[in-house]
Amino acid sequence: xxxxxxxxxxxxxxxxxxxxxxxxxxxxxxxxxxxxxxxxxxxxxxxxxxxxxxxxxxxxxxxxxxxxxxxxxxxxxxxxxxxxxxxxxxxxxxxxxxxxxxxxxxxxxxxxxxxxxx
Numbered sequence: 339x340x341x342x343x344x345x346x347x348x349x350x351x352x353x354x355x356x357x358x359x360x361x362x363x364x365x366x367x368x369x370x371x372x373x374x375x376x377x378x379x380x381x382x383x384x385x386x387x388x389x390x391x392x393x394x395x396x397x398x399x400x401x402x403x404x405x406x407x408x409x410x411x412x413x414x415x416x417x418x419x420x421x422x423x424x425x426x427x428x429x430x431x432x433x434x435x436x437x438x439x440x441x442x443x444x445x446x447x448x449x450x451x452x453x454x455x456x
Contacts, residue, residue, distance in 0.1 A: 368415040382430045393438035413452035421448040
């Protein structure tokens with residue numbers, strides 16, 4: 339999957355999520371999440387080291403996630419985006435927090451149960 343394909347998957351996931359998500363559930367939208375993690379796309383697709391902008395985007399999300407609802411919303415956005423990728427690319431996406439020396443309480447995966455995120 340090329341960069342264009344990854345962007346299309348992320349955009350489609352955002353549209354699907356926004357169509358089914360309750361409006362007042364969280365102040366953090368999938369558009370915001372995808373905007374913050376978009377610098378990570380080349381890393382996910384091609385490997386190497388996540389660029390500083392990718393790590394900063396993840397850090398920004400951690401800071402913005404002040405409530406359980408925020409954290410679950412971010413989780414659902416990342417889970418939905420992960421549904422469009424597989425294999426090495428999903429492993430790369432899941433490794434971003436560790437590679438950026440950040441800690442999140444769940445794995446970025448299409449099988450993550452975001453309702454359990456505290």
